[in-house]
Amino acid sequence: MSDAVIATPAAPVVAPRRKNRAWEKLKRNRSAMVGGIFVLFFVLLAVLAPVLPIPNPAATDWAKIRLSPNAEHWLGTDEIGRDILSRMIWGARASLMAGVVSVMIALAVGVPLGVLAGYFGGWTDQIIARATDALLAMPFLILAIALAAFLGPSLTNAMIAIGLSAVPVFVRLTRGQVMSVKTEDHVEGARAIGLGHLRIMSRYILPNVFPPILVQATLTIATAIIAEASLSFLGLGQQPPAPSWGSMLATAKNFLSQAPWMAIWPGAAIFLVVMGFNLLGDGLRDALDPKET
């Protein structure tokens, strides 16, 4: 039977009205908006880094080592005379990229596995659920450190390690959502008219499990940014001389009494961007939750 001749049940893609309502709710949520502004600010800095009138982040100047904040170097200089503001701005690129790319890896692996487990159930579910349990049993940072250690230290490997460590969270979340959505009438209807599994999963199930995944992805970006900074702090992420907030802090720790400003700014930047994503994620959760009015 061809699908074309049958009036298929309307795919319950998140209706525009619901989307608008969520957006209206999000706009009214002041803390979510503050979070959004933090995030936007750092995204703009990261994107505009190449065109901003700032010194080369790798340019050293031995005549200007460990200068406190001044008119020429607003946030001071580091132990080999590099401009801290410039390194902070370029460091934002590494942090945000790590956050977004690792979450994309986690989504690309976790969501399809979660959909398969939730949709088919049975042995498929059992195998995926046990593997997820096993991965969840390994604390996020220990797993990321182990993977980064075995893959070799680099920003790319850190992103892969963080992404893989975050996979189980998305498998579990998607699985649970799919299990509740698959028994709904519109999915039963789609099955009754003989649509294939792939079509049901992509058109009727995925759009409905999307909102909680979006919320989780936003919150996981925050976790991933801290994880990247932690790995870089330990020397397992971004490698010198490329700037990263985590590695800047690792160096700053050795000059705490002589140049405390080296430690203050990179940490404050991590704090603000992570806070931004957390506030935005909390706001999205409230806006997309149908129970919240």
Add this chain to the structure above:
Amino acid sequence: MTRYILNRVLVAIPTLLLVTIFVFMLQKLLPGDPILVLAGEDRDPETIAMLREQYRMNDPLIWQYLYWLGDVMRGDLGTSLRTGLPVTELIAQKLPVTIQLAVMSMIFAMVIGIPAGVMSAVKKGTFWDYLANIIALSGLSVPNFWLGIMLILLVSVNLGWLPASGYESPWVDPVRSFQTMLMPSIVLGTALAATLMRHTRSSMLGVLQADYVRTARAKGLREKTVIRRHAFRNALLPVITLSAVMFGELLAGAVLTEQIFTIPGFGKMVVDAVFNRDYAVVQGVVLVTATGFILINLLADILYVLLNPRMRAAI
């Protein structure tokens, strides 16, 4: 009840086995042939053949795994390339230090997080509720290694109140041990305090709307008594089980804290092992942490049922 416990144990076994497979496969991620590294620069064919035999590299992968699993079951996690000591012995030496740090952090988190959560729920919508929420969100957003550095800067460098690094066993000098571990515990416990605050708040809010709390108020009991005797005790149950689960997270978080405060624990050992390419130690740490985590989860599940009469009746 026994059946429930047995059931939970049976579910934990395949998870544990999968963890061992994962940990075993980690070494296969290493680029290049580890035997060539072990053979040194000469790469004498006879030595290479001997090493391949010794490390069972000529066997199929499944046999390599089963031999390795057999060793693990006997408590043999391999030998540290760096120190030449058995990995099990190294872990046994370092683990108590990390456990001391984790316990102190847990105490800090409970002392701060639970009362803050209760206050926030009881005073919902007031200034104190917002303040507690902002502090909790900050606690969750602050990278603990930065918090550690800032505390060292303030408390050790500027005020000179506490040592910035080092460790002393509580059996040798309890006062010095407390002093050296106080800042690390605050750093490690902050995120957990924030999590506990949020969970206590939401658990208390749920309980405060329950019928039995309304009845207690209708009886004319004082609000303090209602909160302490009726609401708090019931709200605490999920928080206790969460704390047990979070203990595993503390062991992982200790990696960074120990690095900042130069504490010779489990976490510092794994970072040193990574840089010394001491892979047996890294594998051992992942395996021990994951096993501990699974066992703690198992205990938390059982504890939850034991503490909750309704759950006990349902089983």
